[in-house]
Amino acid sequence: xxxxxxxxxxxxxxxxxxxxxxxxxxxxxxxxxxxxxxxxxxxxxxxxxxxxxxxxxxxxxxxxxxxxxxxxxxxxxxxxxxxxxxxxxxxxxxxxxxxxxxxxxxxxxxxxxxxxxxxxxxxxxxxxxxxxxxxxxxxxxxxxxxxxxxxxxxxxxxxxxxxxxxxxxxxxxxxxxxxxxxxxxxxxxxxxxxxxxxxxxxxxxxxxxxxxxxxxxxxxxxxxxxxxxxxxxxxxxxxxxxxxxxxxxxxxxxxxxxxxxxxxxxxxxxxxxxxxxxxxxxxxxxxxxxxxxxxxxxxxxxxxxxxxxxxxxxxxxxxxxxxxxxxxxxxxxxxxxxxxxxxxxxxxxxxxxxxxxxxxxxxxxxxxxxxxxxxxxxxxxxxxxxxxxxxxxxxxxxxxxxxxxxxxxxxxxxxxxxxxxxxxxxxxxxxxxxxxxxxxxxxxxxxxxxxxxxxxxxxxxxxxxxxxxxxxxxxxxxxxxxxxxxxxxxxxxxxxxxxxxxxxxx
Amino acid sequence: xxxxxxxxxxxxxxxxxxxxxxxxxxxxxxxxxxxxxxxxxxxxxxxxxxxxxxxxxxxxxxxxxxxxxxxxxxxxxxxxxxxxxxxxxxxxxxxxxxxxxxxxxxxxxxxxxxxxxxxxxxxxxxxxxxxxxxxxxxxxxxxxxxxxxxxxxxxxxxxxxxxxxxxxxxxxxxxxxxxxxxxxxxxxxxxxxxxxxxxxxxxxxxxxxxxxxxxxxxxxxxxxxxxxxxxxxxxxxxxxxxxxxxxxxxxxxxxxxxxxxxxxxxxxxxxxxxxxxxxxxxxxxxxxxxxxxxxxxxxxxxxxxxxxxxxxxxxxxxxxxxxxxxxxxxxxxxxxxxxxxxxxxxxxxxxxxxxxxxxxxxxx
Numbered sequence: 001x002x003x004x005x006x007x008x009x010x011x012x013x014x015x016x017x018x019x020x021x022x023x024x025x026x027x028x029x030x031x032x033x034x035x036x037x038x039x040x041x042x043x044x045x046x047x048x049x050x051x052x053x054x055x056x057x058x059x060x061x062x063x064x065x066x067x068x069x070x071x072x073x074x075x076x077x078x079x080x081x082x083x084x085x086x087x088x089x090x091x092x093x094x095x096x097x098x099x100x101x102x103x104x105x106x107x108x109x110x111x112x113x114x115x116x117x118x119x120x121x122x123x124x125x126x127x128x129x130x131x132x133x134x135x136x137x138x139x140x141x142x143x144x145x146x147x148x149x150x151x152x153x154x155x156x157x158x159x160x161x162x163x164x165x166x167x168x169x170x171x172x173x174x175x176x177x178x179x180x181x182x183x184x185x186x187x188x189x190x191x192x193x194x195x196x197x198x199x200x201x202x203x204x205x206x207x208x209x210x211x212x213x214x215x216x217x218x219x220x221x222x223x224x225x226x227x228x229x230x231x232x233x234x235x236x237x238x239x240x241x242x243x244x245x246x247x248x249x250x251x252x253x254x255x256x257x258x259x260x261x262x263x264x265x266x267x268x269x270x271x272x273x274x275x276x277x278x279x280x281x282x283x284x285x286x287x288x289x290x291x292x293x294x295x296x297x298x299x300x301x302x303x304x305x306x307x308x309x310x311x312x313x314x315x316x317x318x319x320x321x322x323x324x325x326x327x328x329x330x331x332x333x334x335x336x337x338x339x340x341x342x343x344x345x346x347x348x349x350x351x352x353x354x355x356x357x358x359x360x361x362x363x364x365x366x367x368x369x370x371x372x373x374x375x376x377x378x379x380x381x382x383x384x385x386x387x388x389x390x391x392x393x394x395x396x397x398x399x400x401x402x403x404x405x406x407x408x409x410x411x412x413x414x415x416x417x418x419x420x421x422x423x424x425x426x427x428x429x430x431x432x433x434x435x436x437x438x439x440x441x442x443x444x445x446x447x448x449x450x451x452x453x454x455x456x457x458x459x460x461x462x463x464x465x466x467x468x469x470x471x472x473x474x475x476x477x478x479x480x481x482x483x484x485x486x487x488x489x490x491x492x493x494x495x496x497x498x499x500x501x502x503x504x505x506x
Numbered sequence: 507x508x509x510x511x512x513x514x515x516x517x518x519x520x521x522x523x524x525x526x527x528x529x530x531x532x533x534x535x536x537x538x539x540x541x542x543x544x545x546x547x548x549x550x551x552x553x554x555x556x557x558x559x560x561x562x563x564x565x566x567x568x569x570x571x572x573x574x575x576x577x578x579x580x581x582x583x584x585x586x587x588x589x590x591x592x593x594x595x596x597x598x599x600x601x602x603x604x605x606x607x608x609x610x611x612x613x614x615x616x617x618x619x620x621x622x623x624x625x626x627x628x629x630x631x632x633x634x635x636x637x638x639x640x641x642x643x644x645x646x647x648x649x650x651x652x653x654x655x656x657x658x659x660x661x662x663x664x665x666x667x668x669x670x671x672x673x674x675x676x677x678x679x680x681x682x683x684x685x686x687x688x689x690x691x692x693x694x695x696x697x698x699x700x701x702x703x704x705x706x707x708x709x710x711x712x713x714x715x716x717x718x719x720x721x722x723x724x725x726x727x728x729x730x731x732x733x734x735x736x737x738x739x740x741x742x743x744x745x746x747x748x749x750x751x752x753x754x755x756x757x758x759x760x761x762x763x764x765x766x767x768x769x770x771x772x773x774x775x776x777x778x779x780x781x782x783x784x785x786x787x788x789x790x791x792x793x794x795x796x797x798x799x800x801x802x803x804x805x806x807x808x809x810x811x812x813x814x815x816x817x818x819x820x821x822x823x824x825x826x827x828x829x830x831x832x833x834x835x836x837x838x839x840x841x842x843x844x845x846x847x848x849x850x851x852x853x854x855x856x857x858x859x860x861x862x863x864x865x866x867x868x869x870x
């Protein structure tokens with residue numbers, strides 16, 4: 001099935017280095033016509049670099065790329081497109097304020113006597129989307145549709161403008177709901193049937209098994225192996241990715257049960273009828289020292305709003321909150337930091353890292369903010385703090401002076417964690433701390449949360465992955481439609497929890 | 507091997523962002539060396555140092571002072587168009603405090619000498635200086651409030667004072683050009699301690715600004731707010747206060763520049779003082795490598811060098827014999843060059859060249 005005759009892309013002995021990192025080491029990668037080929041590996045394994053080489057963003061130092069058996073040098077993303085290699089990134093690179101049809105056909109819009117022929121354009125756009133089984137109003141602005149539809153439009157555009165033979169999808173599902181993901185997979189299978197080769201990068205192993213034919217595993221810049229997905233047991237795949245087996249997850253479970261004995265009886269933070277009009281319904285919440293409280297709920301159920309309220313980003317319009325029995329009056333991030341509350345925000349890129357600043361500056365930032373403008377941390381203190389957390393959290397960076405934007409997503413998340421641990425918080429709110437992060441780092445973060453709880457800190461753990469919330473939390477708060485609907489403590493039945501999240505009556 | 511190291515060092519300078527202003531300054535002086543005979547001549551007269559180089563330093567003083575303040579504003583992701591107008595306001599305040607009686611005379615048009623006494627000043631000179639600077643800071647604060655609390659686009663917010671400022675400056679002096687005879691005040695812009703006195707002001711202001719930003723957390727917070735104000739907010743940084751500070755400091759610098767300017771021409775001319783200097787200040791900051799629009803990392807030294815580049819170009823053009831009216835065209839060319847030099851493509855090209863040189867050296 002995948003003999004050399006059907007291989008459309010063959011990359012051989014690709015080598016690429018960046019300052020301080022050998023990103024790709026003699027990597028071989030081949031892609032056959034009409035297959036969905038998953039590319040998996042931990043953060044920093046080299047997936048993105050390999051894709052950037054294939055799509056002309058980066059040039060390899062050595063190695064050859066053959067397209068349809070002919071050796072090519074891919075000079076730029078534009079050149080890659082003209083060769084029939086198209087990429088759709090996680091963030092959709094289209095214009096949300098233009099209509100769907102304009103987005104699809106801009107640059108090759110049908111003309112009638114020096115004017116754009118809008119009728120034909122809209123008809124063509126409709127036909128293109130029908131080819132992907134999508135029926136939407138193409139005259140509406142693209143931004144009025146869901147991210148999934150926008151992504152589909154991006155795929156459609158890639159197919160239209162470059163008559164793509166190879167389609168690269170970089171983490172396309174990370175911001176999609178289950179239903180939207182299914183829709184995307186339908187489109188992918190349809191394209192596969194038309195002979196298009198698809199490279200699919202994802203952190204979700206379920207999806208690898210659901211949709212891919214073959215899987216290439218990368219680790220530390222090298223190819224570990226290429227496998228037929230169907231014949232590869234899941235545990236083997238994880239072991240291949242990590243280079244070690246994952247009995248750690250059981251350890252975390254045990255850890256949680258043990259640590260539950262240390263939960264304090266005195267409340268650390270109490271919220272009574274606290275809510276924000278139009279954003280989150282009033283709720284009660286009590287947090288104890290040494291306790292991990294999980295927030296479960298669907299996207300948009302109010303988890304993030306609750307976290308932001310507790311951290312003082314938003315002001316409550318009703319109710320009251322006390323910390324150590326004293327009422328809270330100053331609702332602001334800096335007020336929270338002074339009380340010992342920390343928040344790792346959900347949107348790491350926009351609300352977490354300060355991209356152009358160094359790892360060191362990002363780590364000391366919150367600590368410096370709590371000290372004010374003039375009690376300046378000396379440079380040597382800054383290095384000492386940064387180095388300590390780089391070691392403690394195993395942050396993979398060439399040095400503390402590396403701009404944080406050069407780090408992989410998981411390591412950026414660790415930098416944010418370090419920023420907050422440096423302030424020595426008593427309540428740590430983690431909003432989706434493991435999103436877009438590989439399995440190994442996920443386990444690291446879960447372990448860290450539990451050991452912080454053991455030290456007597458209180459944690460709020462918010463995640464879309466139910467499994468993860470169950471594994472790390474002593475108590476689980478369920479959110480639905482911007483309100484707290486129930487609370488579970490002790491041994492929680494997953495079925496019961498799911499029903500609470502979905503709305504239990506049915 | 508040693509050449510390899512020097513190549514790497516060249517790469518370091520490129521990254522340090524000071525390369526563009528340093529190379530530009532060197533290029534201009536090189537042209538002067540070739541084209542203008544005697545450009546580098548210096549002579550001592552009455553204990554004062556004279557020469558074209560001294561002229562460049564002295565004439566650049568207001569621009570450099572403005573550029574120092576502008577750097578912080580641009581680093582927060584903003585811009586301050588009103589600095590020229592603030593200069594005029596500060597100048598008017600200083601002049602009215604030195605000689606307020608002139609208003610009562612209700613004179614029409616261009617008035618010249620009324621009080622010819624070189625020691626006369628209504629308010630003591632230190633009071634004059636402090637009062638002008640306080641007014642300038644208040645102007646900056648106004649901009650800061652509009653930007654941080656009003657959430658108005660910096661360009662629009664500061665445009666208000668840019669337009670209204672000159673009117674306010676004229677109101678203060680009742681549209682009269684007040685001529686200053688006070689020698690002590692004139693010393694600010696005309697005095698000499700071997701080198702022009704204004705240079706010492708520039709150096710002191712630069713040192714103060716550097717200490718204030720780099721020996722406290724302010725510099726880091728300014729950069730952080732410029733790069734991502736949301737992330738800064740989540741990290742507990744009060745971005746509003748940082749912006750208030752940056753615009754107020756910029757106002758302060760404009761006040762200093764206004765005092766230097768009015769002192770050196772000895773006349774409060776609300777229509778001329780600081781006219782178009784906001785553009786020079788912005789250009790100086792941009793040449794110095796601080797990114798206009800996006801903000802973030804800033805370099806005070808870069809901005810100072812940028813100011814010198816502008817003034818050196820201007821002085822050289824005069825020395826070569828270019829007409830004054832054509833100078834703006836030269837500045838326009840400078841803007842184009844700066845845009846090209848800081849474009850992504852050229853930066854990438856430079857990076858590739860350095861890398862290739864490095865590889866070649868390594869291979870041999």
